Amino acid sequence: MGYVVSKEAFDQVLQKLGEKYRLYAPVRKVGEGRFTDTDVVRYDFVNRLEDMELDAKSDYAFKEILTPLSQTLFFFTEGETKEADMDISDAIVFLRACDLHAVKSLDDIYLRNRFEDPFYKKIREHIKFALIGCASSFENCFCVDMGTNVAPDDYIFSIDAAGDQVKSAVCSDEVAEIFESISAKKEDVTPAHVTENPVHVEIPDQIPNSIFKSDIWDEYSSRCIGCGRCNIVCPTCTCFTMQDTFYSENGKVGERRRVAASCMINGYTNVAGGGQYRKSQGERMRFKVLHKISDHKKRFGHNMCVGCGRCDDVCPEYIKFSNIINKVDNAVEEEGR
Numbered sequence: 001m002g003y004v005v006s007k008e009a010f011d012q013v014l015q016k017l018g019e020k021y022r023l024y025a026p027v028r029k030v031g032e033g034r035f036t037d038t039d040v041v042r043y044d045f046v047n048r049l050e051d052m053e054l055d056a057k058s059d060y061a062f063k064e065i066l067t068p069l070s071q072t073l074f075f076f077t078e079g080e081t082k083e084a085d086m087d088i089s090d091a092i093v094f095l096r097a098c099d100l101h102a103v104k105s106l107d108d109i110y111l112r113n114r115f116e117d118p119f120y121k122k123i124r125e126h127i128k129f130a131l132i133g134c135a136s137s138f139e140n141c142f143c144v145d146m147g148t149n150v151a152p153d154d155y156i157f158s159i160d161a162a163g164d165q166v167k168s169a170v171c172s173d174e175v176a177e178i179f180e181s182i183s184a185k186k187e188d189v190t191p192a193h194v195t196e197n198p199v200h201v202e203i204p205d206q207i208p209n210s211i212f213k214s215d216i217w218d219e220y221s222s223r224c225i226g227c228g229r230c231n232i233v234c235p236t237c238t239c240f241t242m243q244d245t246f247y248s249e250n251g252k253v254g255e256r257r258r259v260a261a262s263c264m265i266n267g268y269t270n271v272a273g274g275g276q277y278r279k280s281q282g283e284r285m286r287f288k289v290l291h292k293i294s295d296h297k298k299r300f301g302h303n304m305c306v307g308c309g310r311c312d313d314v315c316p317e318y319i320k321f322s323n324i325i326n327k328v329d330n331a332v333e334e335e336g337r
């Protein structure tokens, strides 16, 4: 089922949805980029179609809506704890096919990884997704080779805006009723998806443990500066650390926060007694890459990396995750010869 409407009529749809849901979408923040006179595209509230940036990849993923960068979990006093209040009102998040695949990985980690995380679950239960169609590939995307160019069926409607029109495939009775209420024209709509990217990757079916000792990781000990940007923009990086903030000098009153962390930053693997599991940036890169293209798949049946290319877009050292995947593939092939 689908509908074709003018942009003005689509704003009416958004307005009606906005009465019940918070609407999040990529928004261009003019002049707020990393360098002077550059923009950044990140998630924020929207009310109208023109609030959304649909012609560029978002620099940051949607994940902060589900896993805030800093989240107070509970407050404590000497003998009591109180869970922090959370904004768990219903929301719709507009995202692209690769990011919708990324949601599966977030759910794996927070809902299916031995325990259910109650804080994540509370937010997740109130989130629905709307799909932004991709008419063409962006720089550094490799979603086709990762099999994430076509969206899973977890969206309630899609949007493809072209010219004065918006086409929507609708998979929810609630949304269909809204389109019907504005007498939208019915049409079969298939959300746009890319079938070709400029960047290609090949992932070996089996990655032997001997890859741990490969010299392909060595160059990153000098090239990677451990800034952690690649983790922060990645829609599937989920690592966090705990911080206790004390309000009183005796350390008995305060709050516990969950704060986003990065496996590429020095100190991430520090343990009591002064130990550190992965000391060099090469070792940290090995851990990150193999988690994204091997370890998660062994456990949950699909790769964690969705080929969005954001890490490649943002790396100040021009390190390409896609190149590293291909280096792993070559190393495994050479070993098999």
Ligand code: SF4
Pocket (backbone or CB within 6 Å): 230, 233, 234, 235, 236, 237, 292, 304, 305, 306, 307, 308, 309, 310, 311, 312, 321
């Ligand atoms: S590792 Fe890079 S390409 Fe893969 S999902 Fe994360 S940001 Fe996107």
Ligand code: SF4
Pocket (backbone or CB within 6 Å): 223, 224, 225, 226, 227, 228, 229, 230, 231, 264, 314, 315, 316, 317, 318, 319
């Ligand atoms: S963004 Fe680049 S330099 Fe920074 S930690 Fe990631 S790979 Fe290393």
